[in-house]
Amino acid sequence: MSYSAAKNSQMQKKLRQEAKALLEQGKVDCIIGYEPGSLKHATTPLITKDKAATERLVINPFIVNNLSNFLPYTKGRIGIVAKGCDSRSIVSLIQDNKVKREDLFILGVPCSGLIDVSKVEALVGKYRDEIDDISRQGDIITVKVGAAKKEFSLSQVMFDNCLACELPTPAEYDVLLGEPTSPIGAAAESAGKLDELKAMTAAQRWAFWQNEFRRCTRCYACRNVCPACYCKRCFVDETEPQWLAPMPQEPDNLMFQIIRNLHVSGRCTDCGECERTCPVNIPLRALTRDMYDIVDELFEFKSGMDTKTQPLLTAYEVDEAEDLVK
Amino acid sequence: MADSKKVRKEDLAGLLTEWSRDYAVLAPSRADGVARMAAWDGEDISFLDWYRNTINPVKSLFLPPVEEMFSISRNERGHRIELPPKDDTGCLVFGVRPCDARSLILLDVVFEDAYEDPYYLDRRRRSIVVGLCCTNPCDSCFCTSVDSGPAATAGMDIMFTDIGDNLLVEGISRKGKELVAGNATLAKATRTDENRARKIRLAAEKKITRKIDTGDSKERLLAVFEDESFWQQVSAKCVSCGVCTLLCPTCYCFDINDAMTGGEGSRCRSLDSCAFSSYTKMPMENPRADKWRRVRNKLCHKYEFYPMLFDNIACTGCGRCIRLCPVNWDITQVLDSLPAKHESKI
Structure with missing residues (x-):
């Protein structure tokens, strides 16, 4: 179904009703959703027990956070708003016994893709707060700056991971807030950085990544927004023995990310949060998406598709991936 | 604004080149896709058009994300401890926003307080902070609520204000006034230039709508x-x-x-x-x-x-x-x- 603002506001209305009813009937202890952010074209997570606060819940093309990240740290029964990618993370957390399915009420959002404001900024040569309006109708995104108006296509302004999304409508949910959506199906258009890197020699790639990670601040936003990174004690904090230098320096910055990427392999759902939140714009998705594709190629495994499948790294079949061990 | 000077935008590169003779000049750059202070390349002043603020704050030049305090090596008699080689070049940071300039004052008192921190203070004392008045603050800025503002000069040695074809130049500290005085590239600003700067600053201040009461x-x-x-x-x-x-x-x-x-x-x-x-x-x-x-x-x-x-x-x-x-x-x-x-x- 094509996107329209009217359908979206219907979905939002339904969400507010459902969320309020869940709290009123005591079916959940809290709601995790999105409310308008304090910046333009932004939302912020809303974690609330307050019935009245459900009136602030929103669904729009800026609901970027993968809210499943909060599940392992939130007590009680939870009503959670989930887009397709988020639902895959939720399923992955259920598979890993980090959260119980019966404690969740999943308010599924059939997603039509999210707008990457940094792409819009680059296209119109203005900063987020200088852009007056970004709206979507069908497959056209209209951006207004003052009296000027420009139109863009989905592949120009959607997040790369949205262009490559395979499951926009959650497979796991308790209520679906709208009609199912289909994938944008523009994976090829989103693979720019990855293709560029694959065309390089190993030495060139190494040089590229070393340069990128030189500006890493080790803020760990990539890890802390990742639902697959739920370890109580991260390897990077180990001191006896110390795995990596705890300070921002090369090659430790890059090593941290490589190890993190290996750790989340088979659980990463390509939600794109690591790359989005990196304050110094390191193209992290080029690493995670490559791992995602490798996992799929070697094991025919896509994480978080259904709760019945065993997690990739706990299941083994004798005839699988023979050429891994030579 | 008394004794203020001005420089034509096309002469800014020349001025920075002059300063490069005595200082390591840093200026806003987005060479690697992220706005930050970096060694000035000797010609690029395009930041005047795109720059609002850096991602990494100016503190990172004085309190870097990581630095060596001393090295430890071994010889026949035991261990040898050496301080890192001292760099005597001062740096001149061009384009520091009022908020970041103010941060240096707030950090200075910490690193001068209980004892003098040689690493931070040494770099600070050899530095010249050249501010750039904000003309296009962000919607997230709230400097006017915390004793600052888009034209505040605290922490600066010199302040520049973009007034169109020219930049208004004001010496703030003693060091800054000395640098500005007698510089042949700088011309005396007219009353009209100063009035234009005043208007621009007022307009910038009006743009800051995020306000909080920090009084109590x-x-x-x-x-x-x-x-x-x-x-x-x-x-x-x-x-x-x-x-x-x-x-x-x-x-x-x-x-x-x-x-x-x-x-x-x-x-x-x-x-x-x-x-x-x-x-x-x-x-x-x-x-x-x-x-x-x-x-x-x-x-x-x-x-x-x-x-x-x-x-x-x-x-x-x-x-x-x-x-x-x-x-x-x-x-x-x-x-x-x-x-x-x-x-x-x-």
């Missing part, structure tokens, strides 16, 4: 300190990453680690963040194992403890913590939501 924030924080439910609610969506602290112009907490192999190596200090659960981890316990305690600490450090010690709020309203936060946690909303003193339970 210290007392309100103290009053709500033990209200766990308030802090639980405030911190719920925080993901405990280090973005808002590591990239804050006034956060100065650091950690010290040894980088050693085979008994040789170096002792380094690097920025730490109170958002991390390991921040105050001690052998027996961690007094801030809970997220809400860490969020409280961050806020109280800036708006309560620091003001008690140094009579200033340790926040310059640069808005980075709002702009860069993965979840759009907004310090101004939290400060606004602090209960008035008399409403608190305690």
